[in-house]
Amino acid sequence: MFVYPQSESIPVGIVIRKSPGVTRWAKWAWQAIGVLPGAGPADWKILRHEEGVTEYHAATRDLTLYVSDAEAYVHELGTRQPSVYVVMRRDGVTDDTPLNVVLITASPYEAQDYEDSGEEVVEKVPMPVGMLAWVRDFVERHYEEEVFVKRRRDKNRVDGKEDGIGDPRIAQPSDVYRAPTGKKEAAQ
Template sequence: MPLGIVIRKVPGVTRWVSHVWQAVAVLPGAGNTAWKELRRDGETVEYHAATLPLELFRTDTEAYLHGLSAKVPAIYVVMRETSGAHPLEVVLATASPYEAQDYADTGEELVEKVPMPEGLIAWIRDFVELHHEDEVFIKRRRDKSRVDKQEDGIGDARIRQTSDVYRAPSSKEIVH
């Protein structure tokens, strides 16, 4: 599904930061555009920064369920700072909190959590209901054989005496 990403530019509150950029909304089914101004209120401006495909995968339904069960279900927008005409490049929009965490862990991208509209929640929930399969937990069983009873290969084979197998060999004791 095409998903428009709305980014808001607000004035900074310190003299070191002139503006702050933040992803604030998503537009399901949006047309393809880049950095179109949507709204202006004084120095605060909202842009339709990009339209990206929101892709859902059958193997990630557990992550989508986790995201939908949050107090406020969200779409995660991954952005990267650029030095070009626009300050941010929108890289990805995902419904998977696990994938968003992977991007956040690198520290190279900005990850914003944007509330999911009701229609998008229903669309993702329908996808999960259609494709989710619970995985049965199978506890791993330990092998019953005792391997600690035999001391095989202990110590250094180059040492002839058995008194201290852990000491380093001297040049006289090395077996040729």
């Protein structure tokens, strides 16, 4: 485990499954199905192959927890099945390895940011028990819930008129809020 100021990291292996596609347009279906906490480096190492389905240890990336994202981790830990998110791209890869693993995160907010772009593939993978304990311990040490403080309204009135702007009873050489009504105003 690596410790940086305001963060903690562990290496995590990403397991990707290649299975036959279900349509004629997609020969193969690729899906992140698991993680291996504490894994060593890997580059599409075959873990298992049977009946046309192959599972790879595709890559190892650091899962970094930041103190500033502790609220996001609390949100994820409160879900029915706490998970990590694997972010992958389809750029610069071959047919044998069509996905490039970009990162792994425990923050659902960060994962949502990547999903919004539409350029990355984001897969939700259940957290193993050991990783769940590590994230929960991190949250207990660093998360401080912000106390809600209701704002009090100022007593100043801001709904008054501004010196006749837009008031048809007051003749003005120019009024940006009123369209010209006659030749006299149009000539000025």
